[in-house]
Amino acid sequence: MELLSGGEMIARAMEDEGVEFIFGYPGGAVLHIYDALFKSCKVPHILVRHEQAATHAADGYARATGKPGVVLVTSGPGATNAITGIATAYMDSIPMVVLSGQVMSHLIGEDAFQETDMLGISRPIVKHSFQVSRTEDIPEIIKKAFYIASSGRPGPVVIDLPKDLTNPHDKFEYNYPKKVKLRSYTPAARGHSGQIKKAASLLLGAKRPVIYAGGGVVQGNASEQLRVLARELNFPVTHTLMGLGAYPASDRQFLGMLGMHGFYEANNAMHHSDVILAVGARFDDRVTNTCGKFCPGAKIVHIDIDPAAISKTIAADVPIVGPVDSVLVDLLAVIREMREADSSLPDASSLKHWWSQIDEWRDAHGLWVKPRYDLSTPFIKPQQVIETLCKVTHGKAYVSSDVGQHQMFAAQYYKFDEPRRWLNSGGLGTMGFGLPAAMGAKLAFPDADVACVTGEGSIQMNIQELSTCAQYNIPVKIISLYNGYLGMVKQWQDMQYEGRYSESVYENSLPDFVKLTEAYGHVGIKVTQLSDLEEAMKEAFARKNDLVFMDIHVDPHEHVYPMHIAPNGSMRDMWLSKTERT
Amino acid sequence: MMRHIISVLMENEPGALSRVVGLFSQRGYNIETLNVAPTEDPTLSRLTLTTIGDDHKIEQITKHLNRLIDVVKLVDLSEGSHIERELMLVKVRATGAQRAEIKRCTDIFRGQIVDVGPSVYTIQVTGAADKLDSFLEAVGEAAIMEVVRSGVSGIARGEKILSL
Numbered sequence: 001m002e003l004l005s006g007g008e009m010i011a012r013a014m015e016d017e018g019v020e021f022i023f024g025y026p027g028g029a030v031l032h033i034y035d036a037l038f039k040s041c042k043v044p045h046i047l048v049r050h051e052q053a054a055t056h057a058a059d060g061y062a063r064a065t066g067k068p069g070v071v072l073v074t075s076g077p078g079a080t081n082a083i084t085g086i087a088t089a090y091m092d093s094i095p096m097v098v099l100s101g102q103v104m105s106h107l108i109g110e111d112a113f114q115e116t117d118m119l120g121i122s123r124p125i126v127k128h129s130f131q132v133s134r135t136e137d138i139p140e141i142i143k144k145a146f147y148i149a150s151s152g153r154p155g156p157v158v159i160d161l162p163k164d165l166t167n168p169h170d171k172f173e174y175n176y177p178k179k180v181k182l183r184s185y186t187p188a189a190r191g192h193s194g195q196i197k198k199a200a201s202l203l204l205g206a207k208r209p210v211i212y213a214g215g216g217v218v219q220g221n222a223s224e225q226l227r228v229l230a231r232e233l234n235f236p237v238t239h240t241l242m243g244l245g246a247y248p249a250s251d252r253q254f255l256g257m258l259g260m261h262g263f264y265e266a267n268n269a270m271h272h273s274d275v276i277l278a279v280g281a282r283f284d285d286r287v288t289n290t291c292g293k294f295c296p297g298a299k300i301v302h303i304d305i306d307p308a309a310i311s312k313t314i315a316a317d318v319p320i321v322g323p324v325d326s327v328l329v330d331l332l333a334v335i336r337e338m339r340e341a342d343s344s345l346p347d348a349s350s351l352k353h354w355w356s357q358i359d360e361w362r363d364a365h366g367l368w369v370k371p372r373y374d375l376s377t378p379f380i381k382p383q384q385v386i387e388t389l390c391k392v393t394h395g396k397a398y399v400s401s402d403v404g405q406h407q408m409f410a411a412q413y414y415k416f417d418e419p420r421r422w423l424n425s426g427g428l429g430t431m432g433f434g435l436p437a438a439m440g441a442k443l444a445f446p447d448a449d450v451a452c453v454t455g456e457g458s459i460q461m462n463i464q465e466l467s468t469c470a471q472y473n474i475p476v477k478i479i480s481l482y483n484g485y486l487g488m489v490k491q492w493q494d495m496q497y498e499g500r501y502s503e504s505v506y507e508n509s510l511p512d513f514v515k516l517t518e519a520y521g522h523v524g525i526k527v528t529q530l531s532d533l534e535e536a537m538k539e540a541f542a543r544k545n546d547l548v549f550m551d552i553h554v555d556p557h558e559h560v561y562p563m564h565i566a567p568n569g570s571m572r573d574m575w576l577s578k579t580e581r582t
Numbered sequence: 583m584m585r586h587i588i589s590v591l592m593e594n595e596p597g598a599l600s601r602v603v604g605l606f607s608q609r610g611y612n613i614e615t616l617n618v619a620p621t622e623d624p625t626l627s628r629l630t631l632t633t634i635g636d637d638h639k640i641e642q643i644t645k646h647l648n649r650l651i652d653v654v655k656l657v658d659l660s661e662g663s664h665i666e667r668e669l670m671l672v673k674v675r676a677t678g679a680q681r682a683e684i685k686r687c688t689d690i691f692r693g694q695i696v697d698v699g700p701s702v703y704t705i706q707v708t709g710a711a712d713k714l715d716s717f718l719e720a721v722g723e724a725a726i727m728e729v730v731r732s733g734v735s736g737i738a739r740g741e742k743i744l745s746l
Binding site: 119120123124127128129131133148182183184185306307308311312 | 592593596597600601604608638641642645646648649651652653654746
């Protein structure tokens with residue numbers, strides 16, 4: 001029987017759980033834990049420069065690997081700084097375990113130094129949370145936290161640890177449970193077979209079908225199952241912002257992203273469809289446009305692990321609750337059986353008319369058929385930067401992004417052929433996510449190209465992490481689209497506020513990003529001419545061991561198109577350029 | 583818009599109640615009444631709440647409640663036949679001829695006078711929420727000094743039970 005202190009139990013549990021990295025920041029309430037990590041823990045700890053970055057880095061690691069990210073922060077400000085990152089993970093269903101220090105048990109509630117009610121503050125943005133009240137419970141609580149975070153619909157779990165319970169002098173028996181069972185938590189293991197049969201006959205009868213697949217396919221590791229089903233049925237596939245990569249972008253059946261900045265062909269296919277197969281997607285308001293006008297002729301099959309995601313905003317005709325991978329396998333099996341039993345059922349060739357309609361839409365306004373952006377200005381176009389990035393990295397990089405125009409350009413123009421390569425804050429829309437998320441991915445996959453697509457606005461929200469990258473040698477490539485404005489804010493101000501740029505202009509206040517990067521010991525490259533772009537980017541990626549910050553000056557007045565016309569628009573109502581609309 | 587009685591069996595853990603209550607404020611749902619206490623199994627609590635909403639809203643409420651890790655099981659009692667009870671304590675001004683009148687009224691509603699003072703009665707009434715409303719109306723606003731209601735609790739009729 002082994003006796004360990006609370007701090008030692010945490011260090012040991014990290015090893016027993018197979019954690020690869022702990023992202024954190026020490027402080028008073030977690031010093032016992034940090035001492036235990038120092039003395040015995042084999043799991044490397046990454047000291048970030050701000051706790052928000054710890055959560056985003058753990059999140060980027062989780063998105064890229066599928067394993068839960070781990071964060072360790074102190075009480076009070078350490079905990080509150082982590083909140084934005086926890087909320088980001090919650091909105092995108094990312095598995096994460098956050099260990100937050102707490103003041104000593106007897107001081108809780110007394111407004112002690114660095115005390116904050118972490119369970120209370122984090123309650124609406126966690127899948128679950130625990131406050132440890134006895135040291136002996138630590139191993140089981142940690143096991144439960146990892147289980148809850150990574151099963152069912154994944155999400156962040158917070159464990160609040162009062163300092164006295166990690167005291168090195170109080171030792172207890174340590175047994176890390178192999179398994180935990182929670183009587184109040186049993187995620188669905190399989191989809192309902194009756195519902196799957198209903199879905200299969202609806203799909204087989206479809207004349208204008210479309211598969212609308214979201215982040216659930218990525219988080220649920222169901223890309224392969226989705227590919228097989230889509231190909232067998234010859235159905236077009238569109239992805240949400242969160243789903244990109246689950247279905248290969250270079251495949252003919254892929255229509256591009258849908259939604260507010262979705263592709264013309266994708267939004268039109270949705271609007272005119274008669275059957276929508278929604279897989280791990282949640283009919284977000286950035287997808288549907290006006291709910292009342294959403295896809296008027298479509299019957300909807302909705303597969304999701306979370307019953308609460310089904311019929312939340314758009315009613316499903318055939319709801320199927322279950323893990324997307326097993327449901328897709330079962331669905332395909334039923335479809336094959338039905339086809340074998342009845343040879344009169346339409347086969348893949350029956351969708352010829354639908355496909356020629358889709359190809360017509362694609363030829364008319366598809367972003368990948370030919371450049372749809374205005375090439376008459378002397379500036380580098382932000383779209384060209386992403387196209388070049390995709391070319392230089394052969395479409396195989398891990399690409400994180402921040403939030404704004406650059407995020408949408410990356411989503412539109414980087415052709416992701418694999419899941420878990422596209423790391424972005426889709427639900428919460430967190431500026432400052434990109435750099436730390438890229439760090440998490442690069443640590444997980446040191447040999448892969450990892451790029452952070454950002455803007456001069458977003459990057460400054462966590463630019464201090466350049467220092468972390470120097471300490472641990474994390475050579476990510478930062479592709480910063482410099483336009484001198486908060487680009488997406490400016491775009492809305494152009495379109496809806498008659499060009500009144502209220503607080504979206506940096507004027508002459510921005511730093512020299514090359515010098516700034518060099519000050520942190522990294523390499524900076526400034527690009528202002530299109531003719532230099534590709535060479536410069538090749539050089540950046542050739543520097544395998546250097547963090548390179550590419551400060552790329554782009555057209556300051558470019559807008560992201562297509563863009564849904566709102567309010568009161570449907571899926572197919574879009575601006576296609578500054579002057580052209582559907 | 584219908585009134586629903588949702589009965590929840592949940593872990594008797596610190597923080598569980600705040601998760602349920604927080605869910606309602608977070609997602610903009612209403613709680614009309616709320617009542618919670620441990621069951622015969624001290625590790626479980628039974629929470630009963632009443633809320634008003636259309637079918638879509640009630641479906642969302644039950645789904646989101648079910649999503650809470652602490653929630654073991656729940657039932658919307660209004661979907662089947664059930665027994666609903668609420669306990670109310672009312673302190674009323676009772677002087678002169680009014681004393682007899684209030685006593686009569688209490689008897690009609692099968693209430694009990696549980697505390698008597700020279701000018702005050704404290705009355706206990708149990709029943710469904712609308713019966714308690716009627717009692718208050720019958721006694722009259724002028725006499726009422728203080729009202730304490732437990733919030734609705736309920737149980738399904740017949741064999742149906744909510745348990746592990």
